[in-house]
Amino acid sequence: MSFFRRLDLGRAILTAFVVAFFVFMTLPIGIVVVASFTDASFVAFPISGWSLRWFRRIFEYQPYLDSIAVSLQIAFGATALSCLIGIPAAIALARSPSAWASAVMTYLLSPLSMPMIVIGFAALFFLSRVGVGVSFTALLIAHTTVCLPYIVRTVAATYRGTARSYEEAAALLGANPLQVFWHVILPLIRPGIVAGSLFSFLVSFDNLPISYFFGQPGTLTLPVVMLSYMEHQFDPSIAALSTLQLLLAIVGLVIVDRLYGIDKMTMGD
């Protein structure tokens, strides 16, 4: 009897802990969402009345709209470039027993261990010195540098988890290397590509420390505009923008989950 009482108590504590944890995680986000519907001209909680005026403000403030377009272009562009470079690299390196392969893999993942502001600052001076300057191209290159590890890491992990015998069987049946890649390897590593692309896209879309150094009138990203706005204005439009971003992230995850299954992607099988 006392065993069951202990069991119930333990379960109750665990449940309480889990609930407290989720409240701790979601409450600040919830407050931002609620604050975005305020009718007041400044952020205050609890809110005085309900209004959609700050969502309207997003569409009235042109730099928000322009920067959303730039952020999407950069995020898709950097993700596409990272796939072009990262997928062949991951396939070449993942199963190689060579010490060099391990060294190159570590090198490709190294941007993850560097503070992004250091990468941004260094990239600004390096790309300026080699003539790329402060431009869309420079921003795209710098973003690709930090997106690449996410593609390499997930694709390499997925590729290592697949049996070599599928490729061997295809080759024995007469497939050339390109056909093996297209019809066998690519379908097998697709969950890794999608997972890596998703991370890469989100890392680029939310990036501030790198984008900060490459802003030009036509290449300002959303986080740079949001920071600049927040520093000098205190209205709740940032909360409204954050609510929209949250909604987009949820919609994106639901779409990807329905197409591929997030569980499958995170397990890498």
Place this chain on the structure above:
Amino acid sequence: MTDFTRRGLLQTGGLLGAAAFANLPLTAAAQAGEITVTALGGIWEEAVKKAFVEPFERKTGAKANVLLGSPPQWLSQVEANPKNPPIDVIIVTPDLAINAAKMDLVDTFTVEKVPNLADIPAEFTNALSGKGTVFDYGVAGITYNKKTVKDPPKSFKDFVDRTAAGEWTASLPGISYAVTPIMLMWAMARALGGSVDNIDPFFDAMKKMRKNVIFWGGPNDFFNHLSSGEADIGIYFDGRTWAHVDAGADWIDFINPSEGGSINALAVQKPKNAKDLAWEYINVMLSPESQLKFAEMLSYPVTNKKVQYPPHLAKRFTPWQEAHFPPYEEIAKVRAQWVDRWNREVGG
């Protein structure tokens, strides 16, 4: 049931990626007849466009592209590209302006290049060794909640004594905020008999006040402290106080302490090798009409002597002669020591 397909998703991603690459040709530098100018975000950007960009474009027929961001970002870009700066006009805080002048990154201002410079008090240009000038300023003083502080302090000394006595909770700028060594440490030390070389009066005051003080990390935090009731009073900027009042927070007010608060200014500079058209833009920035428009939109005073403020603004604005221009160069030399001492003695 879903209308989305993997192939469709990949194709869409590919198309958008291609669209990103299609943007590559946009990387070319600004065309002739175009300049790149700078603005802080939000209402600041709107004021720059209305007060400076529109009259400049009307007058010259040229185009001024506005770059949002912050002074350290713009100066980094100029420093990385000194021969072909991507920005033609930068706005900077005086400490950074002095650094840029020392690094020889910016041009010297003269009345021949900028005729309206003649109407800017010489102090604002001389402070930057002639390599730029201050075009607007604010004063850091005492902002308080009128509902909870019925009898506000009139001086820094009064503020310190009554905070120490527990009459209210004060919100002060924390050490993570870049301007704190100027707007709080130097200004308060000076008001209490100290100087750049003698910061002790500030730390003595902090020791007395510490238990009744909380800190803000960014200007918006201060307003949150007051609106949530966590604090009743604090050290803050006049212009931001008036902007809050205009946004509906009519329960706050501002006092320039009798000893004089610190001037927190913004300067304009032209990077070396930037387009000559930039001088025309700077001249428009410093004209009485543009300056007045800017002051009306931002609730911060401007520096052109010919500007006549409407009564409601004249009542709010602190004349620069009643505040103190910080000795930025001297403060820069001892700043690290002050921060270290703050971390050891004040914390938070």
